[in-house]
Amino acid sequence: MSILQVKGVHKNFAGLRALNDVNLTVEEGSVHAIIGPNGAGKSTLLNCFVGRLEPDTGSVDFNGTSLLGLAPHEINQAGVCRVFQTPEIFGDLTLVENVMIPTLATRDGAFKLNGWDRVDHQAEITEKAEHLLEDVNLIDKKDMKADFLSRGDKRRLELAMCLVQDPKLLLLDEPTAGMSRGDTNDTIDLLKRIGERGITKIVIEHDMHVVFSLAHRISVMAQGTIIAEGAPEEIKGDQRVRDAYLGGAHL
Amino acid sequence: MQSQNARQDIILSALFSVAVLTMPIWLQPIGAAYPDLMQKFAIFGLFAIGFNILFGFTGYLSFGHAAFLGVGSYTAVWSFKLLTMNVIPAVIFGTLMAGIFAALIGFISLRRSGIYFSILTLAFAQMSYNLAYSVLTPITNGETGLQLRQQDPRVIDQALGVVPEAGLPVTNLFGFEMQGYTGFYFCAILLIIGFIIALRIARSPFGMMLSAIKSNQNRLNYIGVNTRPYTLAAFVISGMYAGLAGSLMAVTDPLAGAERMQWTASGEVVLMTILGGAGTLLGPVLGAAIIKYFENIFSSFHEAALLSAFDFLPDWLAEPVASVLGLFVGEGWHLTLGAVFMLIVIFMPGGVIEGLNKLVSLVRRRPDDTAPAAVQQPHSAE
Numbered sequence: 001m002s003i004l005q006v007k008g009v010h011k012n013f014a015g016l017r018a019l020n021d022v023n024l025t026v027e028e029g030s031v032h033a034i035i036g037p038n039g040a041g042k043s044t045l046l047n048c049f050v051g052r053l054e055p056d057t058g059s060v061d062f063n064g065t066s067l068l069g070l071a072p073h074e075i076n077q078a079g080v081c082r083v084f085q086t087p088e089i090f091g092d093l094t095l096v097e098n099v100m101i102p103t104l105a106t107r108d109g110a111f112k113l114n115g116w117d118r119v120d121h122q123a124e125i126t127e128k129a130e131h132l133l134e135d136v137n138l139i140d141k142k143d144m145k146a147d148f149l150s151r152g153d154k155r156r157l158e159l160a161m162c163l164v165q166d167p168k169l170l171l172l173d174e175p176t177a178g179m180s181r182g183d184t185n186d187t188i189d190l191l192k193r194i195g196e197r198g199i200t201k202i203v204i205e206h207d208m209h210v211v212f213s214l215a216h217r218i219s220v221m222a223q224g225t226i227i228a229e230g231a232p233e234e235i236k237g238d239q240r241v242r243d244a245y246l247g248g249a250h251l
Numbered sequence: 252m253q254s255q256n257a258r259q260d261i262i263l264s265a266l267f268s269v270a271v272l273t274m275p276i277w278l279q280p281i282g283a284a285y286p287d288l289m290q291k292f293a294i295f296g297l298f299a300i301g302f303n304i305l306f307g308f309t310g311y312l313s314f315g316h317a318a319f320l321g322v323g324s325y326t327a328v329w330s331f332k333l334l335t336m337n338v339i340p341a342v343i344f345g346t347l348m349a350g351i352f353a354a355l356i357g358f359i360s361l362r363r364s365g366i367y368f369s370i371l372t373l374a375f376a377q378m379s380y381n382l383a384y385s386v387l388t389p390i391t392n393g394e395t396g397l398q399l400r401q402q403d404p405r406v407i408d409q410a411l412g413v414v415p416e417a418g419l420p421v422t423n424l425f426g427f428e429m430q431g432y433t434g435f436y437f438c439a440i441l442l443i444i445g446f447i448i449a450l451r452i453a454r455s456p457f458g459m460m461l462s463a464i465k466s467n468q469n470r471l472n473y474i475g476v477n478t479r480p481y482t483l484a485a486f487v488i489s490g491m492y493a494g495l496a497g498s499l500m501a502v503t504d505p506l507a508g509a510e511r512m513q514w515t516a517s518g519e520v521v522l523m524t525i526l527g528g529a530g531t532l533l534g535p536v537l538g539a540a541i542i543k544y545f546e547n548i549f550s551s552f553h554e555a556a557l558l559s560a561f562d563f564l565p566d567w568l569a570e571p572v573a574s575v576l577g578l579f580v581g582e583g584w585h586l587t588l589g590a591v592f593m594l595i596v597i598f599m600p601g602g603v604i605e606g607l608n609k610l611v612s613l614v615r616r617r618p619d620d621t622a623p624a625a626v627q628q629p630h631s632a633e
Contacts (some may be wrong), residue, residue, distance in 0.1 A: 042531055050473060071472070071476045071477070072472040072473050073472050073473075073475050073478075075356075076472075076473060076474055076475035077475045081473070081474065082473055084473075085492065088469060088470040088473070089467065089470060090462075090463050090466040090467050090468060090470060091466060091467065092462070092465070092466045093462060093466055097459065097462075101459060101463050101471070101474065101476075102474040102475070103461065104456045104459065104460070105474050105475040105476045106475065108456065108476075110475060110477035110480075111476070111477050111481060112456070113457060113484055114455055114456050114459070115451065115452045115455045115458065115484075116451050116452075116455060116487075117455050117456060117457075118256075118257060118451075118454050118455065119454060119455055119456045119458075119459055120256045120454065121257070122456070156416075161470075161474060162474075165474065165475070173397060176541065217572050237408070238550040243581040
C-alpha cells in the first residue's frame, strides 16, 4: 500500500524549472531514497511535502488526503516529520528539552493553553524524551545546551526530535552529511533499527554507501524530474543513471 | 527530583512574598520605606513581570506596552466614576479591557517578528496616545486627564446607599481606604500573585513552547506546533499585566492622563526588564525597583543641594563640580540612568540577576568568607 503519492508536480522559480512533472509513489514501511546531482530538485521536492513550498500544479497525497494548502504544523500533526539539511534545533535549550517539546506537540496538538501545569510533573514526557536520547547515544549530554553539540550530534538530536513523535513518514534530508565514517555507520545502524518500527522513510543522500545500505527503492532525479526508479540493484546497473549522475562512472 | 523542583519554587515564592511584604522594614535604611515609592515598586514590578513574559520568555520586543498601561488606568477611573469607588471592579475591568486591546493589537502586530513587530507595536501605542490626547477627548478628557468629580454617578455606591462626603471620594476596598500602607499592601499582594503566575507559566508546557518560539520558531512549526496562538496568548497575558499595573496606578491615585501611554513609558519597561535580567523571574521586579528608586533619589537632588554638599571644596572648584554633576540629577537624572544602563549592558548583559549569580558563585567558591549578598539572593531565578 502506498503512503505518499505524488502526481505531476511542477514548480517554477522565476522562470527556472525546479520541478518538472514529478511522479512518485512511496510504499508504506519502505525506505525510499532520492538521489541525484546538486540542483536536481531533491530538497525542493521535500519542501513540497512539508508545506514549505506549494507546487504550481500537481498533487501530493498522504494516506489518501491532500497535503496541498496545509500549514507545516498541520502536515506534521498528520504524521510527517522532517530532518533538515542544516540541523534545526532549539539551540538555547537543553537536549532533553529539545526532545520534550516535540513530545508535547504530539500529545497536546498544535496549541494548548496549559500555563498552570508543571512540565516536570509529567514524568511520561521526560521519560520518553530521555529514552529517545538513549537511542541516539546523547543521554550523557542531556542537560547540555544544544548549541554546544558537534554538527553530527546536532543531526542525531534532530533525528531524536522526529522519532519521539512516532511519525508515519520520516523525511531525511542528507542525514549523514558532515559526519565522520564512524558516525555515519552509527546513523545507518540507528536508521535500520528504527526501520523495524515500520516508519516509512524518504532519504535524500549523496553518500552511496548510506543509500545502498538502507534503501528498498531508489528514485534518481536530474534537472527537476525523476529519470529512473527501481530496486537498488536495478539502479546500480542503469546506464541513464550513470550518465546523469556520475558522468558514466561505476556506482 | 521532580518534587524537589516544585519545592524550590515554593521556597522561592515564599521568600519573594516575605521580601515584598517586609519592604517597609528593610527599605528603611536606604530611605525608600514610604508607601508612595513602595507602591511604585510593586506596580512597575507587575508591569515588568508581564512585559518579561512576552520579551524575556517569547523573544518578542514590544515598544508599545504603555498603551495597555493607559487603557488599564482609563478603565479603572471610569469604573470609579460610573460604578463604585471599590477597587475590585476597577482592577478587574482594567485588566480585562487591556487584554481585549492586546488581543486586537497583538493579532495584527504578530504577523511580523523582529524589528517589524517592534515598530508595529510602537506605531499602535503612539496612535493610542494621540487618540487619548485629542480625538477621544470625551472619553479621556484629553490634555487635562480623566479625573473624579463629586457629581459622578457611581451607580453601585448609590444603590448601596453610600453617603457622598464633602470633597472627592476615596478609592477603597470594602471600606478600607486605599491610602498609605493599605494601598501599598494591596499592590504588594497583587505583585506576589502576579509573580507566582509568571513562575507557573515559566515551568509549564506552555512556557516551554514560549522558550522554543524564542529559540527557533521554524523548527517548532515543523514539529507540529502552531506558533501564532502561542505568541498571541503571551502578548495578551503581558498586556493584561500592564492593564493591571495601570489600574493600580489609578487605584493609588485616581486620575489617568495620556502621557502614561507615551513611548517613553514603553521604553522604560524595556529598560527595567533588561536592567534586571530579561528572561529571569526576579530580574524584571528588581529592575523596576532599581529604576524607580534612582528616579526618586536623583530627581529630588538639585544644584543648590550639590553646592552645599561640596562646601568643603574651594569656591572656584565647588561651582564647576556642582554644575557638571548637576546635569546628572534633578531633571537630568535620565543621564545617570543612561550611564548606568550602558554599564550594565556592556559588563553584565544578563542584567543585575546575572551579576548577583556571579557574586553568589564567587562566594560559594570561597566558603570561609561570609556572604551578605548570598543571603538576599540564594536562588538564581534560572
